[in-house]
Amino acid sequence: MDCDSWTAKLDTYLDGEFPSEEMRAFDAHVHSCSSCAADSLARLQMKRSVQAAGRRFTPTSNFRQRVERSIAIKPRSSFGVRWMFAAALSILVVASLLATYLGVQRSRRGQVYGEIADLHVAALASSSRVDVVSSDRHTVKPWFQGKIPFAFDLPELQNSEFSLLGGRMTYLDQTPGAHLIYAVRKHEISVFIFQEATLRGKWDERSPVTRELSFSMETWSQGGLRYCVVGDAAATDINSLAELLKSASSS
């Protein structure tokens, strides 16, 4: 290959754009050919001169800051911030609604417990505490036939501290129910029985045993009926009577 052929490709060689094998061939030729070596040097110097001359213009710091600000206003980011704000607002609204709903529910439950306590106190304060006076469950239970739209079972109280004093009709939230009064030592305990369907959602199932106005109260649902035991006796007595009633209902 004559020098003209090498010279035609000299710029590509100096730009380092040949494959490594061809680069090595060029290196060998340039080392052996003084004409091409001088030509390479001259072109390389020209390349360096263009490079030095080309680095000429420098932006001002003000302009740089302006561009940085213009790309710092990130459409996608502001879009994201708007979404985050909207999401936070939504969460706040949902939380407020939830808190309001829970507050209302709690208030309703508190109101029901208060009404139960009122019924208990009102009955005890009455001159005629019970409409059917009997300690015999087989007398008291039939007394409610035709008066309330459901039937219930009462426990056998032999070998227990409890005694049945009698029963009476009662109403809660315009729903008829049975009100039984038991005695344990010197305390009197009321047992209220209503249809569960008509009072659904008014009870806190997570804490069936509560204390309202220092009355102990236990409530549960069984066989479609809502039982509520309330009195100023110890919580253990309330619970014992509740267990007796549960056993009677499930037997």
Add this chain to the structure above:
Amino acid sequence: MSRTDIQSDSFEDLAMPLFDQLYNFAHWLTRNRDEAEDLVQETYVKALRGFSSFQLGTNFRAWMYRILRNTFLTSRTGLKATMTVPLDLEQDGTDLPVDSVTPETIFIERSNTQLMRSTIDELPVYYREILLLCDVEEMSYQEISETLSIPIGTVMSRLSRARRTLRERLRLQFQEGPRPLSAAVASGINYGL
């Protein structure tokens, strides 16, 4: 990391290191500070908007330069600069052999950077840009091909013609310049270029 997460922060991280060189290139194209600033600013805004279409892992520098160049070509200055394109632009030229004493060597001897700048500045924009991309920005032929949207073969031929044109104009500068040239230098120019 999702594409959305990397969008804005990544763009700034990738683009701002190119700021000085993009501005330099823009100024060479527009030959005017205000227009160069407008061009760079528009380039960054366009690039940010279009960053979602940028394929991660491909050449970001070439992508930015391509946006800048396309923006320039559609500007008033760019349209004016590219109105006249020689018919033989993409034809391969044959490089003549150069002697040891050439305009290049003279330039080095005299360190006449200012003259080099003015000569580059007078080159047509299609020669000026490819020369700057190759020798100043030190882009590979592949990067230049991506930036200018032309085949690598065209990159090589256009670059060759740009360099030859630069040498010819340098020779004219020396012939017409006020400074006397030595006989040897004049001889070299006449012979080589």
